[in-house]
Amino acid sequence: MNKIGVSSCLLNKICRYDGKKLNVDISSLLEDYEIIDFCPELLGGLSCPRLPCEIINGDGYDVLNNKAQVINSNNEDLSYYFIKGAQLSLDILKKQNIDKVILKSNSPSCGNNYIYSGNFNNEIKKGIGVCAAYLKNNGIKVLSEKDFNL
Numbered sequence: 001m002n003k004i005g006v007s008s009c010l011l012n013k014i015c016r017y018d019g020k021k022l023n024v025d026i027s028s029l030l031e032d033y034e035i036i037d038f039c040p041e042l043l044g045g046l047s048c049p050r051l052p053c054e055i056i057n058g059d060g061y062d063v064l065n066n067k068a069q070v071i072n073s074n075n076e077d078l079s080y081y082f083i084k085g086a087q088l089s090l091d092i093l094k095k096q097n098i099d100k101v102i103l104k105s106n107s108p109s110c111g112n113n114y115i116y117s118g119n120f121n122n123e124i125k126k127g128i129g130v131c132a133a134y135l136k137n138n139g140i141k142v143l144s145e146k147d148f149n150l
C-alpha cells in the first residue's frame, strides 16, 4: 500500500496553536493509502496550545533563506523552531519512503498556496509555509485539503 503524509490536524488530532480540534478528518478520502501524520510545529519543539504565529517579510522560502521570520503574537522570532520542525518532518517522510503529502492550508508551517498575512488580522496572502517550502525543495509533492474541495 502506498504511503502518504498528512498534517495531523487534518486528522482531527489536537496539535493546533489553540489546542482545539479542527473537526476535519480526511482519512476517509485516503483509504488507498497508509497515512503517516505529523505536525511540524510540535516536532520543532513548540507546545500545544501556543501563541499564534505568522510569517513577516515574506513566506516560507524566505524564512529558509533567512530573509523572513516567523513571529508569534508577542513578536518573538520562532523561525528556528519552524525550520527544525520542517527538517524533522522531512526525516520522517524519508524514513517512510513518502513522496507526497497533504498539508493544512494557510498555516505558517503547512500552508501551500496561501498563508496568513503576518498582521495577525485573519487576512491571508499568497505564499507558502516553512515546512511546505522545505518539503518542496526536497522533492516532496505538496497538496492541501483545498485540493479535495474541503
Ligand code: SF4
Binding pocket: 007, 008, 009, 010, 015, 016, 017, 038, 039, 040, 041, 042, 104, 107, 109, 110
Ligand atoms: S497546520 Fe501543520 S503545524 Fe499547524 S497544527 Fe496542523 S499539522 Fe501542526
